[in-house]
Amino acid sequence: MKSLTLFIFLFFLVSSSAHPIGKKQRSPCKNLVLFFHDVIYNGKNAANATAAIVGAPEGANRTILADHFHFGNVAVFDDPITLDNNFHSTPVGRAQGMYIYDTKNTFTAWLAFTFVLNSTQHQGTISFIGADPILVKSRDISVVGGTGDFLMHRGIASVMTDAYEGDVYFRLRVDIKFYECWQ
Amino acid sequence: MKSLTLFIFLFFLVSSSAHPIGKKQRSPCKNLVLFFHDVIYNGKNAANATAAIVGAPEGANRTILADHFHFGNVAVFDDPITLDNNFHSTPVGRAQGMYIYDTKNTFTAWLAFTFVLNSTQHQGTISFIGADPILVKSRDISVVGGTGDFLMHRGIASVMTDAYEGDVYFRLRVDIKFYECWQ
Amino acid sequence: MKSLTLFIFLFFLVSSSAHPIGKKQRSPCKNLVLFFHDVIYNGKNAANATAAIVGAPEGANRTILADHFHFGNVAVFDDPITLDNNFHSTPVGRAQGMYIYDTKNTFTAWLAFTFVLNSTQHQGTISFIGADPILVKSRDISVVGGTGDFLMHRGIASVMTDAYEGDVYFRLRVDIKFYECWQ
Numbered sequence: 219m220k221s222l223t224l225f226i227f228l229f230f231l232v233s234s235s236a237h238p239i240g241k242k243q244r245s246p247c248k249n250l251v252l253f254f255h256d257v258i259y260n261g262k263n264a265a266n267a268t269a270a271i272v273g274a275p276e277g278a279n280r281t282i283l284a285d286h287f288h289f290g291n292v293a294v295f296d297d298p299i300t301l302d303n304n305f306h307s308t309p310v311g312r313a314q315g316m317y318i319y320d321t322k323n324t325f326t327a328w329l330a331f332t333f334v335l336n337s338t339q340h341q342g343t344i345s346f347i348g349a350d351p352i353l354v355k356s357r358d359i360s361v362v363g364g365t366g367d368f369l370m371h372r373g374i375a376s377v378m379t380d381a382y383e384g385d386v387y388f389r390l391r392v393d394i395k396f397y398e399c400w401q
Numbered sequence: 402m403k404s405l406t407l408f409i410f411l412f413f414l415v416s417s418s419a420h421p422i423g424k425k426q427r428s429p430c431k432n433l434v435l436f437f438h439d440v441i442y443n444g445k446n447a448a449n450a451t452a453a454i455v456g457a458p459e460g461a462n463r464t465i466l467a468d469h470f471h472f473g474n475v476a477v478f479d480d481p482i483t484l485d486n487n488f489h490s491t492p493v494g495r496a497q498g499m500y501i502y503d504t505k506n507t508f509t510a511w512l513a514f515t516f517v518l519n520s521t522q523h524q525g526t527i528s529f530i531g532a533d534p535i536l537v538k539s540r541d542i543s544v545v546g547g548t549g550d551f552l553m554h555r556g557i558a559s560v561m562t563d564a565y566e567g568d569v570y571f572r573l574r575v576d577i578k579f580y581e582c583w584q
Numbered sequence: 585m586k587s588l589t590l591f592i593f594l595f596f597l598v599s600s601s602a603h604p605i606g607k608k609q610r611s612p613c614k615n616l617v618l619f620f621h622d623v624i625y626n627g628k629n630a631a632n633a634t635a636a637i638v639g640a641p642e643g644a645n646r647t648i649l650a651d652h653f654h655f656g657n658v659a660v661f662d663d664p665i666t667l668d669n670n671f672h673s674t675p676v677g678r679a680q681g682m683y684i685y686d687t688k689n690t691f692t693a694w695l696a697f698t699f700v701l702n703s704t705q706h707q708g709t710i711s712f713i714g715a716d717p718i719l720v721k722s723r724d725i726s727v728v729g730g731t732g733d734f735l736m737h738r739g740i741a742s743v744m745t746d747a748y749e750g751d752v753y754f755r756l757r758v759d760i761k762f763y764e765c766w767q
Contacts, residue, residue: 272456273455273456273475273477274455275442275453275454275455289453289477289479290453290455290477291455292455292456292475292477292499318455318477318498318499319477320477320478320479320497320498320499321479321495321497322450322479326479326497328477328497328498328499328514328515330513347513347515347528347530347545347546348515348526348528348546348548349495349497349498349515349517349526351517358526358548358549359526359548360526360528360545360546360547360548361546362528362545362546363545372546372553373553374546374548374552374553397552397553397583398553
């Protein structure tokens, strides 16, 4: 009888220890807040620019963002990533990829880029894809893959425009929530 | 003896209940069929256009799709998504992103875009990437991420050209099969 | 007592068989080494070219890679994939997608493409995204999705420049390591 009692106890122990293994957790297994800084080339700031317009619809050029909410502009960037919102802080990596302005009657972008992190804290890459309705305070994009410290990670990132100066500079705050951490 | 029998029974119960946790299911956990409508800017339809050519190889312009199966054309789009194949149905969201014609001796595209769904039924985004051999009836692309109602979802989408009118309009039927649902 | 001993033995058996189900494995469940070959259009090699520059910053054209480490150049490609490093081997598929040169003070690219495999061995697609610090010997990008034989696969790919001839030809060796195989 004793052995049966113990058995039943252990049975539930096994059951309950088995469940969390496969069950999806709704809270992130890892969190990272990073900032990146985009300086758009406008024909005069070659030394400081970190992004350039490389595609535009017919009739538009590539030093002035196009009319109609920049619809059709494609920008390529290599932006410094910092731990705080200061452009002059020591970068912990680079945000590399592209954004495209994809709507003609409001400001909307589509993002595809990779964080290349290279600091004492983090070594590896995180890749993102998603729609960016710029005028919304916080918008979620997908974290679709990672390498190095972020091998096989997945999750989402909440993106916020932290600063914006004309058509030349913007700073994004990226709150990364990994739901799959692979550790 | 009884307790052993019970034990063995329970052992198999634990085993069999543990397995489905990690085992991949081959049938989708969620299914969605949606249509999206692409009206390519051709220099004359600015009011209706939902897509524009923004990249082209040297020698091509951006109001006429390039020769050689449009090889090298990059289009940016913001297309209405509907529940049926009617262009005039109330949109349930927007398909935003890009496609590139990437072959010089047949019609092939490469797709990267996000469904931004905003209806009473669905709130959230679904991001897609994949090769699109346009002349094949049904071609599969990857669902690489999701947010909102589609947080952490993954799967594939079978894409079919549902209608095609010259170089100006096409409609795609997208049969999304999620194999990871995270609920 | 005997039954208890057996029970405890079985308990650990269950525990240990349950763990691998959910636990991530650090060794790949599938491995593939493939090569692809990129011939960039330079205005003279239309017959052989498999890639074309379709985006460039203001002031650059699209038959010569731009100054400043090609910063801002966007290329679209449809490259043959082979099992070995011989350009003339029978292709087993096509690598289709884009790369962008995204840094102005070193050679760095950002990649987004799909392997469309069509051979007796493999039928299906594998999609990749990631940063490509070209001058680094081996760099990891993310495998973000798959279809067909690679349904729901995820992992990373180690990319190596296997050959490089001026600004016209390069060959990449791609060592794909799937950590999620879905079988």
